[in-house]
């Protein structure tokens with residue numbers, strides 16, 4: 092049996108599969124190559140760098156490939172229907188990265204509130220700009236969470252411990268004893284920090300209207316998907332200080348990043364590293380082990 096890990100694989104999973112006598116290939120094949128060689132593998136594991144679109148699914152049809160696993164939460168880089176039509180099963184690892192994403196969001200809330208990354212960058216240029224870096228505290232402020240699933244709830248629980256009031260918007264009201272449901276437009280107007288935790292969307296949920304309705308002191312955080320917000324409108328709002336700041340980890344055309352961000356001090360950028368902790372990757376490895384063992388155990 093052969094597994095292709097097209098965007099890498101956690102060491103624990105790699106070692107486990109090698110122990111089981113499974114052959115692991117940790118190469119990165121681009122789309123054309125994947126269409127040619129992907130069918131030599133029983134399982135293909137991908138992160139966000141590989142797209143399993145209709146063409147790839149069709150190329151895998153009738154080959155050895157029985158299962159595609161998305162090592163992560165978002166399934167937007169996999170055409171699930173096309174895979175289904177081509178007889179390929181799809182699975183993913185939704186339980187592993189919530190803590191990693193949550194800690195990073197909290198880190199950026201603190202960073203932007205206390206100018207940490209900007210102060211560090213200017214210190215390293217030999218500047219002592221003490222007077223420019225008056226910050227503000229997150230305790231007592233309101234965090235608005237858009238999308239109250241696993242990651243949204245994990246963020247809410249931790250934010251409460253830091254003294255924030257937590258409100259949320261989701262299509263479904265979630266029973267809980269710490270976060271109050273708000274209608275979307277009301278959340279946008281009330282929150283001091285707004286963090287998006289939704290799957291990939293067809294249309295941005297944050298555009299000009301929402302940015303105009305936010306407090307001038309609001310900080311917007313997107314660790315979900317690049318298409319959750321209108322980038323040009325966000326850049327305009329940041330440039331004109333219509334909101335205080337933003338932290339962005341995900342972009343519509345990764346790894347390309349809109350260069351207009353680079354001129355702005357009030358945005359903190361990271362290269363889609365929400366799930367990139369040793370612990371999250373190890374958890375993902377364990378989820379992948381379970382998926383593969385169950386799948387082939389059941390099918391054998």
Ligand code: MLT
Pocket residue numbers: 138139162163164165166188363365366367
């Ligand atoms: C996910 O969907 O799990 C995240 O975007 C993390 C990733 O793929 O790197």
